[in-house]
Amino acid sequence: xxxxxxxxxxxxxxxxxxxxxxxxxxxxxxxxxxxxxxxxxxxxxxxxxxxxxxxxxxxxxxxxxxxxxxxxxxxxxxxxxxxxxxxxxxxxxxxxxxxxxxxxxxxxxxxxxxxxxxxxxxxxxxxxxxxxxxxxxxxxxxxxxxxxxxxxxxxxxxxxxxxxxxxxxxxxxxxxxxxxxxxxxxxxxxxxxxxxxxxxxxxxxxxxxxxxxxxxxxxxxxxxxxxxxxxxxxxxxxxxxxxxxxxxxxxxxxxxxxxxxxxxxxxxxxxxxxxxxxxxxxxxxxxxxxxxxxxxxxxxxxxxxxxxxxxxxxxxxxxxxxxxxxxxxxxxxxxxxxxxxxxxxxxxxxxxxxxxxxxxxxxxxxxxxxxxxxxxxxxxxxxxxxxxxxxxxxxxx
Numbered sequence: 551x552x553x554x555x556x557x558x559x560x561x562x563x564x565x566x567x568x569x570x571x572x573x574x575x576x577x578x579x580x581x582x583x584x585x586x587x588x589x590x591x592x593x594x595x596x597x598x599x600x601x602x603x604x605x606x607x608x609x610x611x612x613x614x615x616x617x618x619x620x621x622x623x624x625x626x627x628x629x630x631x632x633x634x635x636x637x638x639x640x641x642x643x644x645x646x647x648x649x650x651x652x653x654x655x656x657x658x659x660x661x662x663x664x665x666x667x668x669x670x671x672x673x674x675x676x677x678x679x680x681x682x683x684x685x686x687x688x689x690x691x692x693x694x695x696x697x698x699x700x701x702x703x704x705x706x707x708x709x710x711x712x713x714x715x716x717x718x719x720x721x722x723x724x725x726x727x728x729x730x731x732x733x734x735x736x737x738x739x740x741x742x743x744x745x746x747x748x749x750x751x752x753x754x755x756x757x758x759x760x761x762x763x764x765x766x767x768x769x770x771x772x773x774x775x776x777x778x779x780x781x782x783x784x785x786x787x788x789x790x791x792x793x794x795x796x797x798x799x800x801x802x803x804x805x806x807x808x809x810x811x812x813x814x815x816x817x818x819x820x821x822x823x824x825x826x827x828x829x830x831x832x833x834x835x836x837x838x839x840x841x842x843x844x845x846x847x848x849x850x851x852x853x854x855x856x857x858x859x860x861x862x863x864x865x866x867x868x869x870x871x872x873x874x875x876x877x878x879x880x881x882x883x884x885x886x887x888x889x890x891x892x893x894x895x896x897x898x899x900x901x902x903x904x905x906x907x908x909x910x911x912x913x914x915x916x917x918x919x920x921x922x923x924x925x926x927x928x929x930x931x932x933x934x935x936x937x938x939x940x941x942x943x944x945x946x947x
Contacts, residue, residue, distance in 0.1 A: 560596075561927075563586075563588055563592055563596055564596055564599075564600075564927075565926075565927055565928050565929065566586050566588070567582060567586060567588070567593065567596050567597070567600070568600070568605070568606075568625075568926050568927075568928055569926075569928040569929065569930070569931075569932075570582060570585055570586055571606060571623055571624060571625055572625050572650075572926070572928070572931060572932065572933065573752075573932040575624060575934075576609065576611075576622040576623065576624045577622060577623055577624075578620050578621065578622055578623070579593050579594065579597060579621070579623065582597075582623070597623060604626055604629050604688045604689075605625065605626055605629055605926075606623050606624060606625055606626055607623075607624055607625075607626045608621050608622070608623060609621070609622045609623075609624060610622075625649055625650060626649065626688075627648040627649045627650040627652065628648055628649075628687060629649055629687060629688040629689055630648075630649055630687055630688060630689030630690060630691070630692040630925065631646050631647065631648055631649070631654075631680075631684050631687060631690070631691050631692065632646070632647050632648075632649070632651075632691070632692055632693055632694075632695075632917075632918040632919075632921035632922045632925070633645070633646050633677065633680055633691050633693070633694045633695075633917075633918070633921065634646075634647070634694075634695055634697070634741075634913075634914040634915065634916070634917030634918035634919075634920075634921065635673070635677075635694065635695070635696040635697065635914065635917060636696075636697045636738065636913050636914040636917070637669070637673075637696055637697060637698060637699070638697075638699055638738075638764070639699065639713040639714065639764065640660060640661060640662075641658055641659065641660045641661060642658070642659045642661060642669075642672065642673070642676070643656070643657075643658050643659075643914050644656065644657040644658075644659070644676055644680070644914075645911070645914040645915065645917075645918055646680055646684070646691075646918075647915070647918035647919075647922070649692070649922055649925075649926075650933060650934075650936075651748065651749070651915070651918060651919050651922060651931070651933040651934075651935065652935075652936050653911075653915065653918070654941070655680075655941040655942075656941070656942045656943075657676065657942070657943045657944070658943075658944045659672060659676060659944075660944070664713075664714045664715060664716075666714075666716060666719060669714075670721070670724055670725070673696075673725060674725065674728050674729065677694065677725070677729050677731075678729070681729070681731065689925075691731055692921060692922070692925035693731065693732050693733075693734065693921035693922070693924050693925050694725075694729070694731055694732070694733050694734070694921060695733075695734045695735075695736055695741070695917035695918070695920045695921045696721070696725075696733065696734070696735050696736070696917065697736060697737070697738040697741050697913045697914065697916075697917050698711060698721075698735055698736065698737060698738060699711060699712075699713065699737075699738050699764060699765075699767075700712060700713075700714075700716070700737075701737075701782075701783045701786070702735050702736060702737050702782060703781055703782045703783070704778060704781060704782035705782075706722045706734065706735040707719070707720060707722070708720075708721055708735065709781075709783065712765075712800055712801075713764065721733075721735060722734070722735050732924070734920065734921065734924065736776075736917070736920065737767065737769070737785060738761065738767060738913045739759060739760075739761045739767030739768055739769035739785055740769040740770075740776045740785065740916075741769070741912075741913045741914075741916035741917050741920065742759045742761050742767075742769050742873075742875055742906070742912040742913050742916055743757055743758065743759035743769025743770060743771045743776075743873070743916070744769070744771065744776075744916040744919060744920055745908060745912040745913070745915045745916030745919060746759050746771075746871070746873045746906065746908075746912065746916075747771045747930075748916070748919040748923075748930075748931045748932065748933050749908070749915070749919070749933055749934065749935040750907065750935075751871050752932040754771075754870050754871045755771075755772070755773050755774070755870065756771070756772055756773075756867070756868070756869050756870040756871075757770075757771040757869060757870060757871045757872075757873065758770055758771075758863060758867060758869040758871070758872045758873070759771075759872075759873040759874075759875060759906070759912075760787070760859075760860070760863070760872070760873070760874050760875065761875040761913075762811065762812050762813050762856070762874065762875060762876040762878075762879075763812070763813050763814065763875065763876070763877075763910070764812070764813075764814050765788045765808040765812050765814060766787055766788030766807055766808040766811060766812050766859070767785055767786070767787070767788060768785040768786075768787040768788075768863065769785060770784065770785055770867065774929050774930045787807065787859065787863060788806060788807050788808030788812065789801045789803065789806045789807070789808065790806065790807045790859060790862065791803060791804070791805045791806060791807075792805060792806075792807050792810065792855065792858050792859060792862075793805035793809075793810065796809065796810070797809040797810070807855070807858075807859040810851075810852075810855035811852060811855040811856035811858075811859055813876060813877065813878050815852075816834070816848060816849075816852055816878060817829050819848065820834070820845070820848070823844075831877050831878070831881070834878065834881070835881050838881065838882065838883075849878065849882050849885075850888075852878070853879075853882075853885060853888050853889055853892070854892065856889065857889050857892030857893060858892075860872070860889065860893065861892070861893055861895060861898055864893065864898045864899070864900050865895070865897060865898055868899055868900070869900050870900070870901050870902070871900070871901060871902045871903075871904075872900050872902070872903045872904075873904055873905075873906050874889075874903070874904070874905050874906065875905075875906045875909075875910075875912060876905065876906075877909065877910070879905050880905050880909070885905070886903065886904070886905060889903065890903060908935070915935070919931055919933060
């Protein structure tokens with residue numbers, strides 16, 4: 551039994567009730583009382599507050615039987631909006647979602663600079679545009695989460711972003727002073743793992759998500775929380791050495807996993823070998839469909855080295871679910887079975903291995919979901935990913 555002052559207990563009960571309403575989508579007061587084990591009086595008082603605040607709405611269902619029509623409660627998705635931002639090399643992706651995590655607007659800004667002051671100016675300008683457009687809703691933009699492709703400390707200071715060559719950047723502080731909205735910074739792989747947990751794997755308490763795009767990052771969800779390590783830098787699995795004395799890595803070591811099993815390693819090799827500057831996924835897909843022997847052999851090596859690292863991750867963390875973020879694996883025939891065939895150790899144990907059903911959007915959608923979680927103050931969200939008609943724009947700066 552929870553004990554403590556009345557305000558603290560009320561706060562806990564509120565969190566429990568909101569989580570169940572979000573989880574069920576629609577639920578009656580009577581059913582809320584059953585699933586939460588809270589009294590009907592407590593439910594009634596909390597629901598009255600939430601209705602007054604505009605966070606939930608009532609819906610009367612069609613009912614063909616004798617008696618009162620059931621009144622259902624659901625989260626008011628239009629009460630506010632969450633802004634997720636993927637701050638990647640050469641482009642920044644912005645996605646705005648409602649409080650149900652459904653994306654309603656997306657913008658991609660291509661950038662030609664790594665200068666921090668210039669990137670900060672772009673972020674402030676775009677955030678202010680979203681802020682002005684959605685200020686008429688009850689809560690406006692409830693929070694902003696920015697995905698960082700590098701090291702973010704526990705106190706949300708950017709320690710290092712390799713491709714921008716940023717060190718010791720106070721982006722959170724600089725933005726909050728200009729915007730006036732709560733800003734959260736999080737590692738991109740962590741946000742991808744959060745998206746998988748929130749939108750698909752609702753009952754999974756041990757989930758790993760390996761992102762293979764510009765390097766290799768590992769997002770780790772353990773019992774509702776990110777596994778961060780001492781300073782917040784856990785998950786840099788791409789710099790695990792799998793080939794002693796191997797290829798030189800930007801981190802200073804040789805033979806790092808991401809030099810052999812990231813998509814960027816494939817793109818860099820083929821771009822240099824075939825003298826193509828702006829190589830695309832479509833070009834690689836075409837080569838695979840044509841049976842290009844060199845590209846096929848390259849993909850087999852990619853899967854081989856990927857499997858070595860995955861075997862290590864499985865043995866270290868014993869995950870329930872392991873999700874792979876990779877467009878190349880998605881387009882390469884039978885890639886998952888090839889990986890599974892390489893994971894044949896009697897010691898390695900996991901329940902499910904799959905390629906992400908979301909793709910590259912997982913990072914920014916995870917950012918939106920994390921902003922919603924903070925705003926609702928719940929331990930975890932169970933949402934459904936429903937694509938709405940989005941307002942999509944692209945720009946080059």
